[in-house]
Amino acid sequence: MAAIEIKDIIKKENLVYGKTKILTDNIMHYCPGCSHGVIHKIVAEVIEELGIQEKTIGVSPVGCSVLAYNYLDIDWQQAAHGRAPALATATKRLLPDHYVFTYQGDGDLASIGTAEILHACNRGENITVIFVNNAIYGMTGGQMAPTTLMGMATATSPYGREAALHGYPLKITELIAQLPGVAYVTRQSVQTPAAVRKAKKAIKKGFENQDKKIGTSFIEIVSTCSSGWKLSPVDSNRWMEEHMFKFYPLGDLKDSERNSEEEYKKYIE
Amino acid sequence: MGELKLMKGNEAIAEAAMRCGCDGYFGYPITPQSEIMETLMLAKPWETTGMVVLQAESEVASINMLYGGASCGKKVMTSSSSPGISLMLEGISYLAGAELPCLIVNVVRGGPGLGTIQPSQADYFQTTKGGGHGDYQVIALAPASVQEMNDFVGLGFDLAFKYRIPSLILTDGVIGQMMEKVIVAESKPRWTDAEIKKISGTWATTGKTKDRERHVITSLNLESEKQEIHNHHLQAKYREIEVNEVRFEEFQTKDAEYLYVAYGSSARICQKSVQLARAKGIKVGLLRPITVWPYPTVRLSELANQVKGMLAVEMSAGQMVYDVRLAANGKIPVSHFGRYGGVIPSPDEVLVAMEKFIKEGK
Numbered sequence: 236m237a238a239i240e241i242k243d244i245i246k247k248e249n250l251v252y253g254k255t256k257i258l259t260d261n262i263m264h265y266c267p268g269c270s271h272g273v274i275h276k277i278v279a280e281v282i283e284e285l286g287i288q289e290k291t292i293g294v295s296p297v298g299c300s301v302l303a304y305n306y307l308d309i310d311w312q313q314a315a316h317g318r319a320p321a322l323a324t325a326t327k328r329l330l331p332d333h334y335v336f337t338y339q340g341d342g343d344l345a346s347i348g349t350a351e352i353l354h355a356c357n358r359g360e361n362i363t364v365i366f367v368n369n370a371i372y373g374m375t376g377g378q379m380a381p382t383t384l385m386g387m388a389t390a391t392s393p394y395g396r397e398a399a400l401h402g403y404p405l406k407i408t409e410l411i412a413q414l415p416g417v418a419y420v421t422r423q424s425v426q427t428p429a430a431v432r433k434a435k436k437a438i439k440k441g442f443e444n445q446d447k448k449i450g451t452s453f454i455e456i457v458s459t460c461s462s463g464w465k466l467s468p469v470d471s472n473r474w475m476e477e478h479m480f481k482f483y484p485l486g487d488l489k490d491s492e493r494n495s496e497e498e499y500k501k502y503i504e
Numbered sequence: 505m506g507e508l509k510l511m512k513g514n515e516a517i518a519e520a521a522m523r524c525g526c527d528g529y530f531g532y533p534i535t536p537q538s539e540i541m542e543t544l545m546l547a548k549p550w551e552t553t554g555m556v557v558l559q560a561e562s563e564v565a566s567i568n569m570l571y572g573g574a575s576c577g578k579k580v581m582t583s584s585s586s587p588g589i590s591l592m593l594e595g596i597s598y599l600a601g602a603e604l605p606c607l608i609v610n611v612v613r614g615g616p617g618l619g620t621i622q623p624s625q626a627d628y629f630q631t632t633k634g635g636g637h638g639d640y641q642v643i644a645l646a647p648a649s650v651q652e653m654n655d656f657v658g659l660g661f662d663l664a665f666k667y668r669i670p671s672l673i674l675t676d677g678v679i680g681q682m683m684e685k686v687i688v689a690e691s692k693p694r695w696t697d698a699e700i701k702k703i704s705g706t707w708a709t710t711g712k713t714k715d716r717e718r719h720v721i722t723s724l725n726l727e728s729e730k731q732e733i734h735n736h737h738l739q740a741k742y743r744e745i746e747v748n749e750v751r752f753e754e755f756q757t758k759d760a761e762y763l764y765v766a767y768g769s770s771a772r773i774c775q776k777s778v779q780l781a782r783a784k785g786i787k788v789g790l791l792r793p794i795t796v797w798p799y800p801t802v803r804l805s806e807l808a809n810q811v812k813g814m815l816a817v818e819m820s821a822g823q824m825v826y827d828v829r830l831a832a833n834g835k836i837p838v839s840h841f842g843r844y845g846g847v848i849p850s851p852d853e854v855l856v857a858m859e860k861f862i863k864e865g866k
Binding site for chain 2: 291313328354
């Protein structure tokens, strides 16, 4: 039997998976075990599969994903902290045939940017929001976020989050789901191949909803921050499954094909 | 020649926006400038020119909507009054850092804090000395009539796109609220996609096509050496603007022995005061900066060789007077007269201040 040569295996017909061209070759600055890399990849794959690279404008936040524009080969606007939904609002209204999405962390979206996200969703802007919730400020070195769980130790809650001192973790996604302007609100994760597939499906739906002009699509991805949590990547995933999913249960919170006006009729009934 | 209309300064801003092909207005109500958005909402330009008009949830959102719209190469504007502009300063710094053209209108009211809804010129420092963080400038146009409110909308956009810089109309509650005759401009259509490509195609986020690299609008540079180079570039641009874009108007300066320096509504008051002074045989003139940044430093410096003294008249506790002093550079006495906190001086009291200045030499 002749030896199998590697060059005989690397053939187009044998290719079962490849890196999407939307993802650049730049080396990511994310820490090992961080969820951003996977989420970037599936957003990029969705853009490629939908064939919308030329029509997509991303809005990156302040936080770890501030440099998202180095990794996805699309046009980007880098927003001030928390203001991505305001940029996306104007961009979508001025370029209504484009696909506009924000990519925001929990500090950006649920703390400093609470007003912008609530009002963009309440106006039913036809944009997609990717909300990466790892319950901590990663970029600035692991401080408490609005979504930090009770008892969770961070750089600014070193003895653990307690209600009297820090207030309660904010379920912003549940708040968003109450608004008539939103079409689709879901909570996903990316710690297993099955979860990644589901999250990708949700993101795809979020982009496709922009064609239907039915309001905002809001996709939360419960994520890990190994550096901030001071756990190994494997332990981070375990900790997320045991603690984060209890407080932030996965699944769809709202999936409506109705447009905002019909939604509002239901809302006032 | 355009149509002749009678309108408020704030209405003139709105009318001019629709006529100059503005793509989007994003604002938040605040006295004394709410008529700008009210006029636009009443006119429904989205049904005619396609202009987007949106009431944002805050001034913070408005200015960041400008950032998004300007990133797409669109002609976008906002308006507010002093406390609202304070909220926008972070965004203005980002717009300047990312070199985004846009138009901001500040119909100034008295401060500090919630202050008063009456007119003031106490936002001069905020406008011309940065305001927000970092080394940046905005081109600041100071209209002295409702006609100029109309004219400076188009001019503001032209300059903003010429230099990729935010333009700001620095006006006040007097000009915003008073009614005057205005010759409105002929309506221009909004830019087409092809025109935007021609004007801003090297940087605007309009979707990455195969024939170009992706466009990224950001003010972030994690490498300080690169950020310094970016700052060098900004400063070079500012020096170029200082050479090319200074605008001012002189009134009876030819034989003047003393000079009022005043902009906006204070300049209108001083103009009357010049007439009153001349009637009394005092040779007074007026220099009115039209751009308060870039400032007419060179011309004032020349006039410092001619006149015996300069009196800066502002509805503030004395802000622009520092620029007059810099221009005079110690050659002649420079002083300040101001009413503030929402109080408007009369031409008579301005003249009294000038007479005192002439007598006391300070």
